[in-house]
Amino acid sequence: MFIRINALDLDGQYHTSGIKRTAGECDSKEKNLVIFPNPAPANNSSFTVRSDRPFNGSYKISLLDMSGKLVRKNTLALVNTNQFEFNHSSSLPAAQYLVVIQQENSEEVLTLTWQKR
Numbered sequence: 666m667f668i669r670i671n672a673l674d675l676d677g678q679y680h681t682s683g684i685k686r687t688a689g690e691c692d693s694k695e696k697n698l699v700i701f702p703n704p705a706p707a708n709n710s711s712f713t714v715r716s717d718r719p720f721n722g723s724y725k726i727s728l729l730d731m732s733g734k735l736v737r738k739n740t741l742a743l744v745n746t747n748q749f750e751f752n753h754s755s756s757l758p759a760a761q762y763l764v765v766i767q768q769e770n771s772e773e774v775l776t777l778t779w780q781k782r
Contacts, residue, residue, distance in 0.1 A: 696775060700764060704780035710755035712779060714766070715748040726751050727765040728779075736762065740769075757781050 670682040696716040705712060720743035728737040728751070737753050751764070759782050766775040 698766075698775060698777055700777045700779050704782050707759065707782050708755055709781065711750050711752045712764075713748055713750050714764070714777065717747070719745045719747050720749065720768075721745055722771075723769040724749075725765075725767045725769065727763075727767075728753055729763040729765060731761050731763065733763075 672680045672682075674680065696718045699715045700712055701715070702709060702712065722743065724741050724743055726739050726741060726749075727735060730736055736757065739751065741749055741751075743749055761778060761780045764777040764779050766777075767773070
């Protein structure tokens with residue numbers, strides 16, 4: 666893997682580094698998430714989020730409609746688990762929703778799209 670850095674200083678001067686070889690891949694701490702069932706049937710009242718990395722701590726889970734309106738929220742205390750279930754109302758209308766996951770005291774925000782039929 667190779668990198669080149671382009672920088673624009675505060676004084677307006679532009680600098681480009683030479684091409685450098687790196688010692689491997691980036692160390693990503695990002696979680697790879699899956700939500701299911703997706704799409705969910707009309708009578709469904711929960712979904713499961715699964716990750717390739719464990720959840721540890723207190724997480725705020727928000728369900729938003731596509732206009733950004735909060736539909737439902739909950740805080741879950743998760744301890745070394747790779748998945749959790751989020752209960753919502755089975756009376757949710759058929760639509761697409763955003764599932765926003767944020768660990769308390771963290772700037773990382775994870776967002777998934779979920780559909781209810």
